Every structure is written in structure tokens, then in C-alpha cells.
Amino acid sequence: xxxxxxxxxxxxxxxxxxxxxxxxxxxxxxxxxxxxxxxxxxxxxxxxxxxxxxxxxxxxxxxxxxxxxxxxxxxxxxxxxxxxxxxxxxxxxxxxxxxxxxxxxxxxxxxxxxxxxxxxxxxxxxxxxxxxxxxxxxxxxxxxxxxxxxxxxxxxxxxxxxxxxxxxxxxxxxxxxxxxxxxxxxxxxxxxxxxxxxxxxxxxxxxxxxxxxxxxxxxxxxxxxxxxxxxxxxxxxxxxxxxxxxxxxxxxxxxxxxxxxxxxxxxxxxxxxxxxxxxxxxxxxxxxxxxxxxxxxxxxxxxxxxxxxxxxxxxxxxxxxxxxxxxxxxxxxxxxxxxxxxxxxxxxxxxxxxxxxxxxxxxxxxxxxxxxxxxxxxxxxxxxxxxxxxxxxxxxx
Amino acid sequence: xxxxxxxxxxxxxxxxxxxxxxxxxxxxxxxxxxxxxxxxxxxxxxxxxxxxxxxxxxxxxxxxxxxxxxxxxxxxxxxxxxxxxxxxxxxxxxxxxxxxxxxxxxxxxxxxxxxxxxxxxxxxxxxxxxxxxxxxxxxxxxxxxxxxxxxxxxxxxxxxxxxxxxxxxxxxxxxxxxxxxxxxxxxxxxxxxxxxxxxxxxxxxxxxxxxxxxxxxxxxxxxxxxxxxxxxxxxxxxxxxxxxxxxxxxxxxxxxxxxxxxxxxxxxxxxxxxxxxxxxxxxxxxxxxxxxxxxxxxxxxxxxxxxxxxxxxxxxxxxxxxxxxxxxxxxxxxxxxxxxxxxxxxxxxxxxxxxxxxxxxxxxxxxxxxxxxxxxxxxxxxxxxxxxxxxxxxxxx
Numbered sequence: 076x077x078x079x080x081x082x083x084x085x086x087x088x089x090x091x092x093x094x095x096x097x098x099x100x101x102x103x104x105x106x107x108x109x110x111x112x113x114x115x116x117x118x119x120x121x122x123x124x125x126x127x128x129x130x131x132x133x134x135x136x137x138x139x140x141x142x143x144x145x146x147x148x149x150x151x152x153x154x155x156x157x158x159x160x161x162x163x164x165x166x167x168x169x170x171x172x173x174x175x176x177x178x179x180x181x182x183x184x185x186x187x188x189x190x191x192x193x194x195x196x197x198x199x200x201x202x203x204x205x206x207x208x209x210x211x212x213x214x215x216x217x218x219x220x221x222x223x224x225x226x227x228x229x230x231x232x233x234x235x236x237x238x239x240x241x242x243x244x245x246x247x248x249x250x251x252x253x254x255x256x257x258x259x260x261x262x263x264x265x266x267x268x269x270x271x272x273x274x275x276x277x278x279x280x281x282x283x284x285x286x287x288x289x290x291x292x293x294x295x296x297x298x299x300x301x302x303x304x305x306x307x308x309x310x311x312x313x314x315x316x317x318x319x320x321x322x323x324x325x326x327x328x329x330x331x332x333x334x335x336x337x338x339x340x341x342x343x344x345x346x347x348x349x350x351x352x353x354x355x356x357x358x359x360x361x362x363x364x365x366x367x368x369x370x371x372x373x374x375x376x377x378x379x380x381x382x383x384x385x386x387x388x389x390x391x392x393x394x395x396x397x398x399x400x401x402x403x404x405x406x407x408x409x410x411x412x413x414x415x416x417x418x419x420x421x422x423x424x425x426x427x428x429x430x431x432x433x434x435x436x437x438x439x440x441x442x443x444x445x446x447x448x449x450x451x452x453x454x455x456x457x458x459x460x461x462x463x464x465x466x467x468x469x470x471x472x
Numbered sequence: 473x474x475x476x477x478x479x480x481x482x483x484x485x486x487x488x489x490x491x492x493x494x495x496x497x498x499x500x501x502x503x504x505x506x507x508x509x510x511x512x513x514x515x516x517x518x519x520x521x522x523x524x525x526x527x528x529x530x531x532x533x534x535x536x537x538x539x540x541x542x543x544x545x546x547x548x549x550x551x552x553x554x555x556x557x558x559x560x561x562x563x564x565x566x567x568x569x570x571x572x573x574x575x576x577x578x579x580x581x582x583x584x585x586x587x588x589x590x591x592x593x594x595x596x597x598x599x600x601x602x603x604x605x606x607x608x609x610x611x612x613x614x615x616x617x618x619x620x621x622x623x624x625x626x627x628x629x630x631x632x633x634x635x636x637x638x639x640x641x642x643x644x645x646x647x648x649x650x651x652x653x654x655x656x657x658x659x660x661x662x663x664x665x666x667x668x669x670x671x672x673x674x675x676x677x678x679x680x681x682x683x684x685x686x687x688x689x690x691x692x693x694x695x696x697x698x699x700x701x702x703x704x705x706x707x708x709x710x711x712x713x714x715x716x717x718x719x720x721x722x723x724x725x726x727x728x729x730x731x732x733x734x735x736x737x738x739x740x741x742x743x744x745x746x747x748x749x750x751x752x753x754x755x756x757x758x759x760x761x762x763x764x765x766x767x768x769x770x771x772x773x774x775x776x777x778x779x780x781x782x783x784x785x786x787x788x789x790x791x792x793x794x795x796x797x798x799x800x801x802x803x804x805x806x807x808x809x810x811x812x813x814x815x816x817x818x819x820x821x822x823x824x825x826x827x828x829x830x831x832x833x834x835x836x837x838x839x840x841x842x843x844x845x846x847x848x849x850x851x852x853x854x855x856x857x858x859x860x861x862x863x864x865x866x867x868x869x
Binding site: 216340353355360363367 | 612
């Protein structure tokens with residue numbers, strides 16, 4: 076048993092971490108494709124070796140592999156600012172985040188102690204999020220709630236935005252609070268929160284990011300980041316959010332991720348209350364005191380992982396950890412041209428279920444998955460939830 | 473069929489109305505006892521004739537029957553100010569109120585047109601209630617909501633209190649709005665709302681009261697009145713209410729009466745929001761727009777009466793309407809002293825179910841009910857919901 080446990084010792088070697096980084100940064104590889112590639116090729120390095128040929132078969136003339144030099148430079152830059160890359164499955168990886176759909180294979184973490192396992196490895200976490208242009212009452216309530224929940228041993232997660240996010244981080248400083256960044260781990264946004272961020276890092280807080288270092292956040296990076304906020308948290312508390320706000324995106328992720336959604340009500344005459352009030356109408360728990368939060372969350376804290384049935388443990392993401400030699404895995408099948416054409420013909424811009432595609436084309440599951448990877452790496456496949464696929468035609472990109 | 477329908481023509485004769493008034497105003501007779509008495513004696517007059525002897529058997533030396541003179545004086549005073557007494561079962565009696573537990577047998581109604589059947593006879597009604605010391609935002613929202621619901625054809629019910637109640641009545645003036653009084657129908661409370669009340673009456677509004685004319689409301693009359701507000705309404709909308717407020721009493725009645733409970737949320741930092749927010753936590757519908765109200769209420773409006781299963785139609789309350797001669801009814805049984813003592817001995821200060829009492833004493837149901845009436849009229853019985861009874865001992869009153 077000792078040996079079996081040890082053979083899955085959850086740390087990547089430096090070589091493996093480099094390969095993981097190159098793979099996730101390569102063209103058309105997202106967290107989901109990363110996982111598919113590891114499932115097929117057994118290790119990030121084997122996947123890297125296969126990438127150019129795969130994408131060529133998918134119809135792409137030249138494929139941009141993320142170079143070893145660039146990956147080494149990124150790692151060096153991270154180390155220089157005291158940040159580390161944590162891989163899915165390593166102890167410091169936020170435990171709840173492992174259970175979301177398509178978790179980032181690598182997270183940059185920045186903290187006073189570069190490993191900071193106690194903090195990012197905790198699962199007694201609550202997100203507090205809300206309006207950037209919050210009211211004074213909203214900020215006051217966020218401060219009260221975050222402070223009291225910290226005292227109760229909760230780690231407060233938020234997005235370092237103005238308004239509610241800042242108030243929550245501030246109030247939770249003493250017990251350590253975690254921010255998820257939409258940009259690179261060295262890119263504090265907004266700039267006015269640099270001082271708050273410094274205080275966070277100085278007081279055992281941390282920041283995480285899945286984006287490359289120095290990445291300047293674009294509008295579409297924020298929803299993507301929001302899935303990390305809810306993903307790291309047992310529950311999400313919403314304080315003031317207008318309709319169609321980013322906070323509501325986070326709440327939607329929380330719903331998908333089967334996390335608790337809690338909302339603080341407000342007057343219907345304040346547009347900043349509409350979002351939270353609507354969530355309550357849709358079934359979110361109404362919060363007007365820390366006791367309300369504790370009543371809802373306490374039964375969840377003692378639940379052992381995995382929190383949710385039906386969310387698969389990503390063990391297949393890291394079979395390589397202690398076996399850089401992949402000879403034990405069966406070699407990936409080589410799809411023939413006829414199968415490939417059948418799959419490409421069957422796909423259209425209308426999303427179709429993978430199971431239907433399987434029945435329609437008659438190819439084997441392993442072959443289908445390989446062909447889909449090829450098309451995806453060529454930038455021609457779009458994946459939709461849950462498990463649906465569509466083709467991106469040249470004219471539509 | 474014509475005859476059968478006519479024989480239940482739903483109007484009391486003047487003589488009957490006088491007898492009903494004397495009965496409900498007599499000592500130890502409340503709405504529930506009134507109904508029991510009518511069930512036993514077939515008419516209010518027959519019950520009046522039996523009262524002194526019944527209470528004597530229950531152990532009371534002298535019983536105060538409400539005199540004919542006093543009743544005539546009350547009727548005259550009502551007519552003088554343009555008010556009428558409407559009996560349970562008559563067309564102008566608020567239809568939803570018939571279905572509550574222990575509805576008042578007689579309601580004083582005051583309106584521009586003394587009968588005002590269209591208004592008090594409507595069942596497209598909503599109560600809007602809330603804090604007396606409401607915030608400006610609360611009053612504004614009550615005004616908006618009441619105005620919009622009026623436009624949608626709802627009659628707004630409230631309690632003419634300061635704050636939310638006044639705002640709701642004001643905004644609903646044009647379509648007629650109904651106030652329920654805790655005091656007599658001529659006793660406008662608070663005085664500062666005299667002008668609002670005059671406007672209500674002038675614009676097809678109405679007021680109702682079950683209390684004697686000129687009755688000055690005491691603290692304990694307000695909860696009793698609140699059951700009329702919810703009882704007349706399909707649903708109760710709560711806007712701002714502190715904990716332990718009268719509005720929460722009304723909401724509790726609404727729950728017992730199986731009416732919709734709707735609440736407008738507010739900031740947890742405002743104590744006036746705590747009550748409404750708590751109701752939402754307990755399952756009340758969160759309201760932030762008139763559309764939210766319509767979504768909830770529209771399916772209820774078309775429901776035919778009786779709204780609730782298990783609430784018995786009070787037909788037995790008025791078999792006398794067209795048969796002042798009660799010879800067709802079997803004469804009430806005369807309980808013997810042995811049975812009476814058995815029931816008295818079985819009762820204690822601990823409430824007991826009537827069914828258990830029946831089994832324990834072995835007397836017939838009709839005999840038991842008669843004995844209970846006797847004890848009740850003697851002021852020694854307390855009735856608890858649902859259907860439980862206890863003895864009031866001399867030392868405990």
C-alpha cells in the first residue's frame with residue numbers, strides 16, 4: 076500500500092511541469108483539450124510530440140507549438156516574483172477547483188510563502204462578490220460579513236475588483252484571503268488595488284491565475300476567471316449586482332458547479348439589488364446575517380470530497396507523474412482518412428451530441444476522440460456544454 | 473329549484489339582523505361561539521332565549537345579554553353615518569373572508585354607497601401592509617405597487633396605519649380601496665388619517681369593522697383586525713416590517729388562512745427590512761416589481777370558491793334566514809348533571825382535543841357541544857386552534 080500511494084506521489088518533476096506548461100500554452104489547447112490529450116497520449120511530453128502531426132491531419136497547415144524557451148522564460152519570470160505553477164492534483168491545488176468542469180491544469184499562485192499549501196489547499200472557502208459601484212451600505216455589509224466569516228475560519232475568495240470585492244478582501248485580511256485574477260499573476264487589476272493586493276500577500280493571502288504571466292485581461296477573460304472564484308468556493312455570496320453583471324456570471328458558474336448560492340437582498344428601487352433579488356427568487360438563499368450563512372454552509376463543510384456525484388476525478392490527467400515512460404499505455408490509434416472524412420462531414424455548425432456523432436459515423440470512440448482532437452487543434456472544432464460539438468467553418472471565424 | 477334558491481335568499485330580515493347583533497354582542501360570545509349557538513339553536517333569537525339558562529348551567533350567576541335597546545341604538549348610529557351591518561352569507565360580505573377560521577358573523581361596512589356590493593363583494597384583492605415608520609423608499613415602492621395593481625384591477629386592502637398602509641391606500645384611491653379597522657367603524661385611527669379616509673369613502677372605497685360602533689381600539693384589537701386584512705385578501709404583500717411587528721402577525725394569519733404571502737426585500741442593515749427578508753427566507757415570494765406579483769397572483773384569481781379544501785361553508789350559520797320558525801329543527805338536547813360534571817372534571821388548564829374529550833367522557837357529540845357552550849358562556853372555557861379546549865380556572869383569569 077505504501078508503494079502504491081508513493082507511486083502516485085502528487086508532484087510533477089520540473090521536466091513534467093515544463094511539458095505541462097508548453098502543452099496548455101500551445102495553439103488551440105484549452106483545459107478540456109489538455110485533458111483529452113493526456114488521456115490519449117499518457118503524458119504532456121508525448122502529446123507535445125504528437126501535436127503538429129495531429130493538427131496537420133485536422134486540416135491546419137502550420138501549428139504553433141509553445142516553445143521550450145518561452146516556457147522556461149515564463150517559469151523564470153514566475154519564480155522571480157515569488158510565484159509558482161501548481162498542477163491539478165498537487166496538494167496546493169485548490170481542492171474544490173479540481174471538481175469543476177475543465178479545471179485549469181496549471182495555476183499560477185502568488186503568496187508570501189510560495190507554496191502556501193494551507194491557504195490554497197483549504198476547502199472552507201466562501202466567495203463574496205458584487206457590484207463595483209456598490210452603495211455605502213453594500214460595502215459596509217460586505218465588510219461585516221467577510222470579517223465575521225473570517226473569524227469563523229472561512230477563507231474569503233473574491234476578484235479584487237472595486238466595490239464589494241475590495242471590501243470583502245480588506246475585511247478578511249487577517250485570516251488570509253484569495254483573489255483570482257483575469258490577467259497574469261503579476262498583473263494587478265485595477266491598479267488602484269495594488270496596495271490592497273500587497274496587504275493581502277503580506278498577510279498570508281494569495282492570488283491565483285490560469286493566464287500567462289503579464290497577460291493584460293480582456294473583457295472576455297473575466298467570465299473565465301469568475302468560474303475560478305466559484306470553483307474554489309463552497310458557496311458564493313452575492314452582495315449588490317445589477318442585471319447582466321459579472322457577479323451574475325459567477326452565480327451561474329456556481330450553479331453549474333453545484334455550489335451554494337447566497338444573496339443579500341436590497342430595495343427593488345436600487346438597480347444594484349435587482350440581480351441579487353432575482354437570484355433569491357430563483358432559489359438562492361437569502362442572507363441577512365452571518366448566522367444565515369453559517370446555517371447554510373455548516374452542513375457542507377464536513378462533506379468529504381468529492382462534493383458532487385457525477386463529477387469525475389481527474390486522475391487520468393496525471394498518470395505520467397511517476398511514469399515519464401509511457402510504454403505501458405497502448406499506443407494511440409491512427410485514424411484512417413475515411414473515418415476522418417466521415418466525422419468532418421457529420422459535423423456542422425449546429426451543435427450535436429458526441430454520442431449521436433458516434434452512432435451516426437459508426438467509428439470507435441477512441442478513433443472519434445482522436446479525430447476530434449485533430450480538428451480541434453486545427454482550430455475548427457467548438458465544444459459546447461454538455462458534451463456537444465460543432466464545426467467552425469472558415470467563414471464563421 | 474326557484475323556490476329552493478329563494479328559500480335561501482341571502483338576506484337577513486331586520487328582526488334577524490337585530491337578533492344576530494344582540495347575540496354577537498352578548499357576554500362571552502365570539503364568532504366561534506356564535507356559530508356553535510346557531511348550529512344548536514337554529515336561529516340567533518332561539519340562542520338568545522337560551523343564553524341565560526345555558527350560562528347559569530355553566531356556572532355563571534348573572535349573565536349580561538346585550539339588550540334590544542342597545543342593539544337598536546347601535547343600528548341607528550350605524551345608519552346615521554351611512555354604515556350598514558352585513559351578515560356572513562349576504563352578497564356584500566367579503567367572499568374570501570367567509571373562508572377564514574371564525575369569520576365575524578356581522579361586519580360594519582362604511583362606504584359612499586352603503587351597500588357597496590361591488591367593492592366588498594370582490595375577491596380580486598391584495599393586502600399591502602408594512603411599517604408605520606417606513607423609509608422614503610419603502611413608501612415610494614408601496615405607492616408604485618399599489619398604483620400599478622389598482623390599474624390591473626386589484627382592490628387594495630390595508631389597515632389605514634401610518635407609513636406603508638397610508639401610501640398603499642393613497643395610491644389605490646382611484647379604483648377603490650378597503651381599510652379594516654381595529655376600532656369601531658366610526659373611529660378613524662390614527663386621527664391624522666381622517667382626510668385620507670374621507671378621500672377613500674368619496675372615491676368608492678370602504679372600511680369594515682367587526683367591533684361595536686365607537687369602540688376605541690386597544691393594542692390587542694389590532695392582531696384581531698389583522699386577520700380581517702389577510703382574510704379579505706388573496707395575498708398579502710409586506711413592505712418593510714421589523715421583527716415582531718404587526719405586519720408579521722398579518723403574515724402569520726395569511727399563512728393560516730392559506731393566502732399567498734409576498735414580501736419586498738431590503739438591506740439587512742435596515743431593521744425595517746428584517747421582517748420581510750425573514751419571510752422570504754421562510755418561503756414567501758420575493759417581490760421586486762408588479763410583474764412578480766402578477767406572476768404569482770394571476771393563477772389564483774381564476775380559482776373558484778371555496779379556495780381551500782377543509783374549510784367548511786358556514787351554511788349552518790344562517791338556516792334561520794327564511795325560517796324564523798325553528799320547529800323543523802330537533803330541539804337541543806338537555807344535558808344531565810352527570811354528563812356536565814364529567815366534562816368539567818375532564819377539562820383542565822392543559823388544552824385537550826375535543827375528540828379526546830368525547831372519547832374520555834363517553835357523552836354524545838351534541839351533548840358535549842352543548843355543555844361546552846354552557847361553560848364557555850359562563851366565561852370558563854378557552855378554545856385553542858385547532859379544535860382544542862382548556863378550562864379557565866377562577867384563579868387564572
